[in-house]
Amino acid sequence: MKNVKLEPGFSGLRNMDVPALVRQYGKNQFIAAREHGFIRMVWEIVKEPMFLMLLLACLLYFILGEVKEGLLMLAAMVFVGAISIFQGVKSSKALAALKQFTQPKVTVIRDEKEQTIFSEDLVPGDILLLEEGNSIPADCTIVHANDLSINESIITGESQPVDKSAAEGHNLLFQGTTINSGSCYAIVTAIGNSTVLGKLGKSITAISTSGTLLQNQIAQFVKIMAAIGFITFALIWLVNYLHSGSIIQSLLLGLTIAMAVIPEEIPVAFSSFMALGAFHMSKLGIITRQPLTIENLGAVSVICLDKTGTITENRMEVNSIYDFEKDITEIITPESAIKSDKVLRYARLASEQAAFDAMEKAIIAAYERVPREQAEKEEMIREYPLSGVPPMMTHVYRMNGHLIVAGKGAPERILAVCKMSPAATGKVNAVISSMAAKGLRLLGICSATFTGKDFPELQQNFNWQFEGLLALYDPPKQGIKKEFDQWYAAGIKVKLITGDNKETAMHIAKQVGMQLNGAAITGEQLMTMTSAEIGKIAGEVVVFARMFPEAKLKIIEALKENGETVAMMGDGVNDGPALKSANIGIAMGGRGTEIAREASDLILTDDRLEKVTEAIKQGRKIYYNLKKAVRYIISIHIPIILTASLPLLLGWRFPNIFTPIHVIFLELIMGPTCSIFFEKEPVESSIMIQPPRKESQSIFTAKELLISLIQGFVIAFGILSLYYGFMQSGYTIEYVRTVIFLTLVISNVFLTFVNRSFQENIFTTFRFKNNLVPFVLSASLIFLAGIAFIPFIQRAFQLTRISARDFILCTGVSLIITGWFEVYKTLVKKK
Numbered sequence: 001m002k003n004v005k006l007e008p009g010f011s012g013l014r015n016m017d018v019p020a021l022v023r024q025y026g027k028n029q030f031i032a033a034r035e036h037g038f039i040r041m042v043w044e045i046v047k048e049p050m051f052l053m054l055l056l057a058c059l060l061y062f063i064l065g066e067v068k069e070g071l072l073m074l075a076a077m078v079f080v081g082a083i084s085i086f087q088g089v090k091s092s093k094a095l096a097a098l099k100q101f102t103q104p105k106v107t108v109i110r111d112e113k114e115q116t117i118f119s120e121d122l123v124p125g126d127i128l129l130l131e132e133g134n135s136i137p138a139d140c141t142i143v144h145a146n147d148l149s150i151n152e153s154i155i156t157g158e159s160q161p162v163d164k165s166a167a168e169g170h171n172l173l174f175q176g177t178t179i180n181s182g183s184c185y186a187i188v189t190a191i192g193n194s195t196v197l198g199k200l201g202k203s204i205t206a207i208s209t210s211g212t213l214l215q216n217q218i219a220q221f222v223k224i225m226a227a228i229g230f231i232t233f234a235l236i237w238l239v240n241y242l243h244s245g246s247i248i249q250s251l252l253l254g255l256t257i258a259m260a261v262i263p264e265e266i267p268v269a270f271s272s273f274m275a276l277g278a279f280h281m282s283k284l285g286i287i288t289r290q291p292l293t294i295e296n297l298g299a300v301s302v303i304c305l306d307k308t309g310t311i312t313e314n315r316m317e318v319n320s321i322y323d324f325e326k327d328i329t330e331i332i333t334p335e336s337a338i339k340s341d342k343v344l345r346y347a348r349l350a351s352e353q354a355a356f357d358a359m360e361k362a363i364i365a366a367y368e369r370v371p372r373e374q375a376e377k378e379e380m381i382r383e384y385p386l387s388g389v390p391p392m393m394t395h396v397y398r399m400n401g402h403l404i405v406a407g408k409g410a411p412e413r414i415l416a417v418c419k420m421s422p423a424a425t426g427k428v429n430a431v432i433s434s435m436a437a438k439g440l441r442l443l444g445i446c447s448a449t450f451t452g453k454d455f456p457e458l459q460q461n462f463n464w465q466f467e468g469l470l471a472l473y474d475p476p477k478q479g480i481k482k483e484f485d486q487w488y489a490a491g492i493k494v495k496l497i498t499g500d501n502k503e504t505a506m507h508i509a510k511q512v513g514m515q516l517n518g519a520a521i522t523g524e525q526l527m528t529m530t531s532a533e534i535g536k537i538a539g540e541v542v543v544f545a546r547m548f549p550e551a552k553l554k555i556i557e558a559l560k561e562n563g564e565t566v567a568m569m570g571d572g573v574n575d576g577p578a579l580k581s582a583n584i585g586i587a588m589g590g591r592g593t594e595i596a597r598e599a600s601d602l603i604l605t606d607d608r609l610e611k612v613t614e615a616i617k618q619g620r621k622i623y624y625n626l627k628k629a630v631r632y633i634i635s636i637h638i639p640i641i642l643t644a645s646l647p648l649l650l651g652w653r654f655p656n657i658f659t660p661i662h663v664i665f666l667e668l669i670m671g672p673t674c675s676i677f678f679e680k681e682p683v684e685s686s687i688m689i690q691p692p693r694k695e696s697q698s699i700f701t702a703k704e705l706l707i708s709l710i711q712g713f714v715i716a717f718g719i720l721s722l723y724y725g726f727m728q729s730g731y732t733i734e735y736v737r738t739v740i741f742l743t744l745v746i747s748n749v750f751l752t753f754v755n756r757s758f759q760e761n762i763f764t765t766f767r768f769k770n771n772l773v774p775f776v777l778s779a780s781l782i783f784l785a786g787i788a789f790i791p792f793i794q795r796a797f798q799l800t801r802i803s804a805r806d807f808i809l810c811t812g813v814s815l816i817i818t819g820w821f822e823v824y825k826t827l828v829k830k831k
Contacts, residue, residue: 012109012127021123028122028138028191030198056251063248104598106137109185124188131183135176135598139195140186142171146353147182147383155196178598181385183354214295217699218270218630225261232645233258239648240656252660261641269629273679277622285605286615293601296583297619299565300492301692303612304556304578306570307498307505308358308441310588311512311609312474314571316362318344319440322431322469329431332366341370343468346447349378349406350395359443362472378404384459388413389524389548390499394459396450405448405462410546411469411501414444417459418466431469436503439511440471481513483609488515490616491691493564497544497552497578505545517542523551534558552578565692567602569612575599586612613688620690621683627699629678631708632755636748638712639719640666643740646720654733657723657740661797666744677752677772684757707758711821715747718817722810738799739810742787746814749780754818761826 013021058074104119107129114129119137122128128140142148142164149161152174161180164170173186175195192198237254241247274295278288288294308314321340322329330340338344348367351360381403382396392409407414411432415425435442448462456462487494494514498505502520509516520543526534527550538558544551552568556578559566568575568582579585579599587600588607604611640663648655700708719740726736756765786793788807794800802810 011112013111013123013125015110018110018121018123021125022121025123025191025194028120030192104135104137106134122188122191124191126188128186128188129183130173130179130186132179132181134179136173136178136186138175138188139190140173140188142166142173143185143187145171145182145184147385148184149180149182149385150177151180152177182383183352214270214699218266222266228261230258232261232641236645236648243655261637266630266633269626269633269678272676273622273626273629276679277618281615281618284611284614284618285608286611286618287603287605289601289603293584294619294622296565296601297616298623299693300567300584300616300619301694302493302495302559302564302566303487304495304497304559304566304568304582306575307496307500307508308474308571310569310571311480311496312476312508314358314474316358316441316472316474318362318366318470319473320435320471322428322435322471324428324466324468327427338366338370340468343445343470344370346406346467347408347443347445347470349397349404350393350408350445353380358474359441359472363470382455388460390546391548392417392444392459394462396455403450405450407446407448407459407462407464408443408470411442411444414446414464414466417462418446418464420466424466428466428469432501433503435469435471436501437507439504439507440473441500441504443470443472445470476508476512477609480609483613484513486613486688487616490688492616495542495544495555497547497555497568499547500545502543502545505543509543514542519543520545522546523548526551526554531558531561535562538562549575549577553581556581563694565694567612571607586615617683617688620687621681622679623693624684624687625678625681627704628681628755628758630699631704631711631758632678632751634705634708635711635715635755636751638709639716639744639747642713642716643719643723643744647723652724652727654723654727654736657733657737659798662737662741665797666748677770677776678755680770680772681756682768682770684760686759704758707821711751711755711818714820715751715817718813719743719747722813732800734798734800735802738787738794738802739806741797741799742784742802742807743810743814745780745784745787746811747818749776750814750818752776754821757825759825759829761822761829 105116106119106122107114107116108122109115109127109129122138126138127143128137130136136150143166145165148164150164150173151161155174155177164173164184173184174197175190176197190196190198233254237250240250240254274292277294278290281288281294305311318332320329320331321338321343323340323343325342326340328340330338332338344363344367347363351357351363355361355364378397378399380395380397384394386393386409388409390410390413392407392413394405394407397404397406407417411428415428420428432442445467446464447467448464450462484494496505496509496514498508500508502522505520506516517540521537521541523544523546526537526544526547529537534554535558538555539562544555547555552575556566556568560581560583565584566582567584567586568578569586569588570576570579571588575587576599579587582601584602585600586602586604588604602615604615640658644656644658644663647657722743723736723740726739731739753762753765756762756768756770787797787799788801
């Protein structure tokens with residue numbers, strides 16, 4: 001296509017004219033509705049249960065005439081809102097950056113030369129260069145086409161490709177459709193909401209926000225805790241009312257308990273971890289099309305790979321040529337003169353004029369080395385696109401007054417259409433086996449002559465003659481065995497799903513260090529099996545050869561039915577259905593087709609396989625750090641709940657030690673700690689030698705939840721012991737409150753560092769690099785100093801100064817009730 005000479009007037013827009021067109025037509029974006037981002041964000045905060053409880057507590061303080069406390073609660077509301085907005089803006093910016101990373105690029109002609117731009121920068125009048133595998137980014141009219149067929153199912157619902165050309169009535173292309181075969185130049189006629197797709201109200205770029213399993217689990221947990229909070233609120237209100245007779249005061253104390261019970265930090269932590277995690281991964285060259293993909297990354301148990309361009313360089317070279325007529329095999333070297341020019345000539349004629357496929361580029365490069373007295377004058381008059389199982393393609397040329405037909409494709413397909421004798425077929429198959437066993441990729445080459453007027457409807461119906469074989473070599477990527485070893489160590493199974501024949505596929509699999517289990521299975525064999533048989537084969541077999549899109553899809557579906565979390569890697573048009581079906585579709589961002597990228601969940605910007613290892617590592621890190629945050633929240637909520645409720649239910653002398661002010665400031669410490677501190681935690685060294693988690697399993701095992709509950713109850717026991725001891729010793733309620741509040745704050749800090757790892761002790765985690773460690777320690781010390789020494793803060797929190805001895809006691813008790821877990825981790829690790 002790059003050699004096509006366009007008509008005058010089709011030389012493209014001038015760059016200087018584009019800004020005016022953008023002002024006139026806008027960006028090439030689908031806009032569903034105008035969203036008031038900030039107002040919506042504020043509304044989401046206001047309707048949260050915690051904010052509503054703060055608002056009610058604030059009103060109750062003013063009704064009771066406690067203006068100072070009311071103003072303090074008002075300040076707390078502003079602070080809570082500011083933190084929520086900060087987190088929301090941070091997540092929104094991460095998502096916006098992520099969308100920018102995932103935005104497709106297109107090739108246009110501007111100022112009479114090809115340029116690559118973002119698809120949203122297209123304007124009417126732009127001339128696009130579109131090729132097989134591209135998604136059409138705007139409504140267009142074809143200027144010039146070469147064997148073009150389009151999948152218009154997104155518009156029409158019809159799955160069969162439609163032939164297109166520059167002829168009137170066949171020259172319209174629509175946004176969102178995809179190029180099934182061929183290539184073209186097309187001029188943009190409509191963009192954004194003005195396209196046919198836009199008028200149908202369909203967005204092809206919107207990031208999905210449907211709830212995942214983990215998201216639903218967290219939402220369910222928060223709902224359960226909210227229900228418990230409401231029941232506890234009603235109970236505490238009733239008990240207080242029966243003791244005091246004051247409805248408003250009792251409501252205030254009931255709200256204290258409700259605030260302590262509802263873990264509103266968890267959904268905030270979840271959304272922050274996913275959005276920020278996706279953004280951090282994008283800076284590593286791993287683009288997640290939606291942040292919630294990260295949830296599945298930590299659960300990947302099977303990785304399925306296409307061969308070409310995925311585990312090989314996709315850098316084809318013609319290695320050898322088998323000439324059937326002469327019955328010789330010629331080895332091609334960079335220095336040698338190519339003698340098997342007849343086979344190579346038909347291979348070139350059966351290739352696209354402007355090749356973009358790696359094999360066809362290799363064929364053209366080899367053919368250009370063949371010495372010729374003068375260039376042949378051939379005119380292609382008919383093209384049969386790549387089709388069939390296994391596939392072949394055919395080109396028909398008019399040359400020197402007669403017609404020549406050239407075909408190429410999978411060797412078994414070419415042998416079948418040539419209808420050779422069993423002896424001749426056996427001889428060729430022996431050559432095929434010999435070449436394939438060396439890891440070479442093979443193409444069968446055939447030719448035919450045609451003298452009639454009406455071409456056959458099907459390409460196999462020509463009178464074919466077998467010419468020979470072309471063997472191409474695509475070397476494996478460097479370092480791929482190292483990546484496979486890491487996947488196996490992480491408990492991840494690896495499967496090769498390729499269009500190559502069995503011998504080639506098995507050779508490459510051995511060469512790159514795959515753990516093989518028996519022979520390869522072909523796509524044709526697979527399609528004859530029952531669902532149960534496919535499920536068994538999918539679980540046991542490692543190499544799948546001669547696979548076509550439907551067969552690849554069956555393997556992916558079978559693995560999912562077996563309970564596996566499947567990642568599929570691919571770069572071609574035929575990988576699209578499998579990429580879409582997999583739990584995580586991974587596309588090559590450099591050499592991959594746009595269809596592959598659009599169907600995928602993850603895009604590797606530089607096609608390096610080690611990025612997949614890094615993606616899995618980051619996915620596991622984010623998931624485990626989220627678990628740390630949630631377990632921390634559960635552990636620290638228990639002592640707050642029990643300290644606020646048990647004394648009242650047990651009839652202690654100081655039944656209500658905390659007010660809403662104390663609870664909300666404890667929440668303000670916990671919220672940022674879990675959302676920011678734990679998200680910054682580095683990858684633990686053992687993370688890639690643990691087996692993948694089951695996608696369906698709960699966020700916690702029974703043992704994990706039990707440990708977090710024990711942590712919370714031990715902290716509660718220590719605090720309540722101090723509570724009871726100081727109360728019984730005749731101290732004032734302000735003094736007891738100060739002791740308990742300080743102990744909780746110090747315990748919170750210690751628990752944050754203890755829960756940095758549930759396997760490694762603090763002597764190991766101390767070496768973990770987290771830039772927020774100094775900030776958390778400094779902020780905690782400043783807050784503790786304010787409580788201990790600044791009278792204004794003490795009065796605001798209804799606290800008082802305590803002795804140095806008691807401050808040391810608070811610190812010592814905090815260390816014991818949190819630090820026991822460090823001893824436990826050390827003993828378990830030794831055992």
